[in-house]
Amino acid sequence: MKNMKPKTVLVTGAARGLGLExxxxxxxxxxxxxxxxxxxxxxxxALRSASPQLLVMQADISRTVQVRQAADTLKQHWQQLDILYNNAGIYRAADLADLAETDLDQLSSMYEINAVGALRVAQQMLPLLHDGSVILNVSSEAGSLGQCWRKSEYAYAMSKAALNMGSLILSRAVKEQGIRVFVVHPGYLKTEMGGPGATDDTAERAACLAQITLNPQKIPADRIYIDHLGQPLPW
Ligand SMILES: NC(=O)c1ccc[n+]([C@@H]2O[C@H](COP(=O)([O-])OP(=O)(O)OC[C@H]3O[C@@H](n4cnc5c(N)ncnc54)[C@H](OP(=O)(O)O)[C@@H]3O)[C@@H](O)[C@H]2O)c1
Incomplete structure (x- = not known):
């Protein structure tokens, strides 16, 4: 560990769950x-008290002004950003309902966070990204059109499918600059979002995602939508 050059790493949604890990x-x-x-x-x-190299900043990723302010503050501390985890996201169990009982007015607020939030953060951080930087957008298998099995959860699944598309476009746009973009299903995590039925250890999955961002060259260049082990998922 001691011989490795420290990275600069930004994590959104970092107060709990996968982001905290x-x-x-x-x-x-x-x-x-x-x-x-x-x-x-x-x-x-507790981590902040023990870790001088940790900066904690406030930003609601659905608010452009807040994201810009946090980015401006970060730019005063760092000249470059090596790894960006767009992890923040929301889910509503109430969406496990028929279309007739689904509150479609909630859809746009989830879209603002799950789909647009990652792009908002990436947009502000682009000036700090460089050849070798990695963006990992935390998506879900719920965003896959190719293996969709759901009959409900419109808002979550549609927002993650949109995140997948945004990630694909971004990956193509920044490829020439040597920046990799991944969009990842992390598993069924034992977090507040995952709930009591979740199966996957959150710290273990965080370590898997770090393997991806620290060793992007191990994943073929055209592989973007992946699971926690870097295996391809159907768009
Ligand atoms: N849990 C699973 O099984 C599962 C499966 C597939 C994908 N994912 C994805 O994995 C990511 C992490 O999920 P998790 O399980 O760790 O969920 P979690 O425990 O509910 O944590 C979500 C985090 O996102 C933050 N967040 C939500 N809306 C935000 C906003 N507008 N601005 C800034 N931060 C916001 C939350 O902050 P607050 O504390 O302020 O609410 C919280 O820290 C999400 O993108 C999720 O969709 C999770």
């Missing part, structure tokens, strides 16, 4: 980490 993983590696949160929590504050 990504922060913890990279701090343990000795990296410099910016944790973006809507509001911090005790676990992140």
């Amino acid at each position: 990504l922060v913890r993983h990279h701090l343990q590696r000795g990296d410099h980490v910016a944790a973006w949160v809507r509001s911090s929590g005790p676990a992140l504050e």
